[in-house]
Amino acid sequence: MHIEVNGLNKQFGDFQAVRDVSFEIERGHLIGLLGPSGGGKTSILRMLAGLEAPTSGDIIFHGKRVNDLPPQERGIGFVFQNYALFKHMTVYDNVAFGLKVKKQAKEQIRERVMSLVELTGLKGFEHRYPHQLSGGQRQRVAFARALAPEPQLLLLDEPFAAIDAKIRSELRTWLKEMIERLGITSIFVTHDQDEAIEVADEIMIINKGRLEQKGSPWDIYKNPQTQFVASFIGESTIVERVERLKGFENATNWPGTQALIRPEYIEIGKRSEFRLPSATMQGKVKHLHFRGSEWMVEVMVDDIKLITYRSLEKDVLQPGDEVSVLVHRAYLFNDNDSWVMENTLKEDPMPIHI
Amino acid sequence: MKKLWITLTYLVFILLLVVPIVKIFTGAWQEGWSGFIEALSRKQSLHALMMTGMIVVIVTAINTIFGVMLALYLVRATWLGRRLKQLLNSVVDLPFAVSPVIGGLMIVLMLGPSSIMGAFFEDIGFKVVYALPGMVLATLFVTFPLMVREVMPLLQEIGSQQEEAASTLGAYSWYTFWHVTWPSIRWGVIYGIVLTVARSLGEFGAVLVVSGNIMNKTQTATTLVYQDVENFNVTAANGVALVLAAFSVGLLLIMEWAKKRKEVH
Numbered sequence: 001m002h003i004e005v006n007g008l009n010k011q012f013g014d015f016q017a018v019r020d021v022s023f024e025i026e027r028g029h030l031i032g033l034l035g036p037s038g039g040g041k042t043s044i045l046r047m048l049a050g051l052e053a054p055t056s057g058d059i060i061f062h063g064k065r066v067n068d069l070p071p072q073e074r075g076i077g078f079v080f081q082n083y084a085l086f087k088h089m090t091v092y093d094n095v096a097f098g099l100k101v102k103k104q105a106k107e108q109i110r111e112r113v114m115s116l117v118e119l120t121g122l123k124g125f126e127h128r129y130p131h132q133l134s135g136g137q138r139q140r141v142a143f144a145r146a147l148a149p150e151p152q153l154l155l156l157d158e159p160f161a162a163i164d165a166k167i168r169s170e171l172r173t174w175l176k177e178m179i180e181r182l183g184i185t186s187i188f189v190t191h192d193q194d195e196a197i198e199v200a201d202e203i204m205i206i207n208k209g210r211l212e213q214k215g216s217p218w219d220i221y222k223n224p225q226t227q228f229v230a231s232f233i234g235e236s237t238i239v240e241r242v243e244r245l246k247g248f249e250n251a252t253n254w255p256g257t258q259a260l261i262r263p264e265y266i267e268i269g270k271r272s273e274f275r276l277p278s279a280t281m282q283g284k285v286k287h288l289h290f291r292g293s294e295w296m297v298e299v300m301v302d303d304i305k306l307i308t309y310r311s312l313e314k315d316v317l318q319p320g321d322e323v324s325v326l327v328h329r330a331y332l333f334n335d336n337d338s339w340v341m342e343n344t345l346k347e348d349p350m351p352i353h354i
Numbered sequence: 355m356k357k358l359w360i361t362l363t364y365l366v367f368i369l370l371l372v373v374p375i376v377k378i379f380t381g382a383w384q385e386g387w388s389g390f391i392e393a394l395s396r397k398q399s400l401h402a403l404m405m406t407g408m409i410v411v412i413v414t415a416i417n418t419i420f421g422v423m424l425a426l427y428l429v430r431a432t433w434l435g436r437r438l439k440q441l442l443n444s445v446v447d448l449p450f451a452v453s454p455v456i457g458g459l460m461i462v463l464m465l466g467p468s469s470i471m472g473a474f475f476e477d478i479g480f481k482v483v484y485a486l487p488g489m490v491l492a493t494l495f496v497t498f499p500l501m502v503r504e505v506m507p508l509l510q511e512i513g514s515q516q517e518e519a520a521s522t523l524g525a526y527s528w529y530t531f532w533h534v535t536w537p538s539i540r541w542g543v544i545y546g547i548v549l550t551v552a553r554s555l556g557e558f559g560a561v562l563v564v565s566g567n568i569m570n571k572t573q574t575a576t577t578l579v580y581q582d583v584e585n586f587n588v589t590a591a592n593g594v595a596l597v598l599a600a601f602s603v604g605l606l607l608i609m610e611w612a613k614k615r616k617e618v619h
């Protein structure tokens with residue numbers, strides 16, 4: 001289903017939950033609404049579902065304005081954060097609910113429910129009640145129930161929040177595959193950036209009720225358009241007066257500008273390891289943290305603290321070690337503008353042509 | 355010291371609850387089986403028991419329907435302001451705080467023959483006060499909070515998400531109520547019904563004021579017991595009281611059973 005939202009606003013008393021949000025979603029895409037808790041993501045989702053009425057703005061499905069349609073007639077499936085399974089009904093009856101409402105023939109219902117039960121790997125559990133299922137199984141029941149009436153749009157509110165970490169990543173992959181296979185337009189809400197990056201075709205970053213940026217995960221990572229997006233996606237350190245770092249002296253042209261530097265923009269090692277030693281600075285290792293698959297290194301360059309990662313394959317550093325530090329790029333921002341600045345010394349000043 | 359307290363507690367329990375029941379029982383059988391039958395088969399006894407029965411049935415039916423509806427609106431309605439909801443919520447408890455006699459008096463003042471509304475109803479030939487409608491109203495006033503207070507916490511506990519899920523699956527409110535909400539609240543409703551029956555069976559003060567206690571006309575079982583006692587007809591009073599007590603014990607058993615079911619979701 002093609003979805004268009006124009007100038008959407010939602011006010012709860014004095015609190016403005018959603019501010020002037022507009023976007024468009026192509027048919028068949030899987031969209032992640034990402035942002036901190038209480039940022040208005042769930043409100044947007046609930047307005048799309050018709051569970052909440054917008055204060056102003058238009059919601060358009062397939063070129064038709066649906067603001068005044070009740071949820072029953074919007075052709076959507078909704079998976080709630082706590083699944084909201086009908087607790088006095090078996091798995092079978094839960095999945096069949098939407099079909100029974102439509103008064104479909106018994107045989108037809110049975111066929112559809114059994115195929116969904118199989119699809120979601122719940123075969124053999126049809127006669128269990130929700131309280132006899134694990135978290136992951138409940139989530140799949142909620143998913144099957146939402147899919148049963150063949151909705152045009154699937155909305156998922158924090159679908160993985162109530163599941164423990166290990167099963168969560170399995171379910172993520174499963175859900176992504178499932179949605180791809182069915183080709184259904186889907187929107188899910190999450191506050192977990194890894195989840196959004198891993199699952200979504202496109203991410204919309206929502207903060208304080210505003211849509212900060214919309215784009216593919218790679219786009220957003222590479223090219224953040226606001227400071228909030230830059231600091232929310234990926235890890236980063238904020239550096240004041242970035243002109244003190246080698247290669248960024250030009251930053252003096254923009255007074256009052258701060259820099260955001262991601263760990264992966266920074267390289268550390270022996271001076272001899274660098275192709276262009278002239279672009280490096282001297283730094284001192286302050287702390288080392290073992291992160292399971294790599295070292296997280298805190299390095300001091302004068303009084304600027306930088307954070308980066310180092311492979312376990314390289315020599316193990318010790319706190320107090322002198323190292324060379326190369327900062328590849330920084331993301332600069334001030335009150336009105338933001339842009340990416342590359343290290344000016346990285347271009348070899350005296351290229352040797354053989 | 356501890357033993358003394360235990361003894362004292364049991365003593366209070368026996369004095370307050372056990373002895374009176376035994377006394378009613380023995381009192382009713384004072385003149386043997388025939389005395390008991392005679393007390394019950396008096397014309398006024400049969401009429402009073404019938405009046406009580408009618409009040410119980412009507413009040414329970416009205417209270418169940420409107421109690422459940424009010425609970426639904428107080429918990430779910432988004433179109434009521436929060437302040438207004440809080441106000442309504444506290445007003446529901448009013449009958450708990452007000453003496454039933456005063457409740458009855460309010461009905462007499464509002465709908466009695468000398469009031470505007472009462473005169474109007476009288477003109478169209480519908481007697482409210484000193485007749486069955488007034489007694490039903492008085493009993494409704496007293497029992498109104500019971501159903502609301504039983505159902506509201508259940509509705510709050512189950513939350514609105516299951517109902518919202520039903521709406522996204524295409525179900526409208528009537529279907530949603532019967533297939534999603536009702537199974538979750540039905541034991542609460544049954545418990546509320548039992549409480550309402552028990553209360554309307556035993557209501558005295560409000561009914562006495564509204565009914566005028568006219569024998570064979572507006573007399574209920576409880577007001578009959580009161581009149582028999584006044585007339586030193588203790589055996590008859592005990593006989594009717596025993597019937598009421600037997601119903602109460604039955605209700606108590608149903609109540610225990612409903613309570614257990616209510617807790618097991």
